[in-house]
Amino acid sequence: MSTVAAGGKSIYGAPLGILMLETRFARIPGDMGNAGTWPFPVLFRVVKGADPKRVVLNQAAGLLPNFIEAAQELVHLGAEAITTNCGFLSLFQKELAEAVGVPVATSSLIQVPWVQATLPPGKRVGVVTVSGKSLTPRHLEAAGAPVDTPFIGTEDGREFFRVLIMGEKDDLDVSLAEQDILDAGRRLLRAHPEIGALVLECTNMPPYAKALQAALGVPVYDIYSLITWWHAGLRPRGFA
Known part of the structure; x- marks a missing residue:
């Protein structure tokens, strides 16, 4: 046949x-x-x-x-x-x-309501984004995420935002970029201790997800997941 x-x-x-x-x-x-x-x-x-x-x-x-x-x-x-x-x-x-x-x-923000469904009462999802000044309720709503989702950007860092968004150079200092992500995550959890999991908005952030999870002790989701x-x-x- x-x-x-x-x-x-x-x-x-x-x-x-x-x-x-x-x-x-x-x-x-x-x-x-x-x-x-x-x-x-x-x-x-x-x-x-x-x-x-x-x-x-x-x-x-x-x-x-x-x-x-x-x-x-x-x-x-x-x-x-x-x-x-x-x-x-x-x-x-x-x-x-x-x-x-x-x-x-x-x-990646589409995952916010999914991850929220897995958390115990009193915990919520936080977002680390490349640009906190640019992320609006419209972006969150379009992804099905609550518009009051707490988030933080990497604008104050030394490498990640400068290279990826501002295009100041082609080369990337990976160690500095990772430190920018870690610093942002720590600041977000200090401001919102009720956060029980993180979603990384930026599709360039998965290389740093493991280090972020280890540093903060909460689940981390990204475009790879x-x-x-x-x-x-x-x-x-x-x-x-």
């Missing part, structure tokens, strides 16, 4: 498409934009005009058509689900899902 292989795509075996910002900074292992981060194949597409300043500091103004076009290109290639390279793109969650007709997860969970639904494990 013959076997028929289904066609209709350009690329097979990579069901997840990632919309990338236009950047030049180093993407170390664990960063969403480092292909080696993922334990499965992914498809990347850089969105024209989507630099970090415009997306984060200016709420991605005027960029929705660019993201829709790039997402549609990924779906045409073979992507069965679409995610993005910046948590601030939660603003485009509804529009992107409507435009591409496949599952879309624009932001979201996407690996999501992929498990796209390609469920088979059991004998």
Whole structure:
């Protein structure tokens, strides 16, 4: 009996498409934009005009058509689900899902209500973001997160914000970047001792999640935890 292989795509075996910002900074292992981060194949597409300043500091103004076009290109290639390279793109969650007709997860912030459901009474989720001054109730609401979620940014750090958002250089001092994340997390927990878990908004933060969890003693979730969970639904494990 013959076997028929289904066609209709350009690329097979990579069901997840990632919309990338236009950047030049180093993407170390664990960063969403480092292909080696993922334990499965992914498809990347850089969105024209989507630099970090415009997306984060200016709420991605005027960029929705660019993201829709790039997402549609990924779906045409073979992507069965679409995610993005910046948590601030939660603003485009509804529009992107409507435009591409496949599952879309624009932001790590989508996990906030899920994580909240796991916490004991009296505990809540906190968020570490690359830019606390730029994260608004609109971003949280679009991700399904409570608008009063406590959060903190990394603007006062020495490396992370300066390199990733301001683009002051291409190279990244990983030790300094990690210290910026740790400092922000500690400040957030001092201000909100009721926090029982953290969600990292920025897709460049997963390399530092382990150190943050060890330092603070609370669960830490990020874009890696979201996407690996999501992929498990796209390609469920088979059991004998």
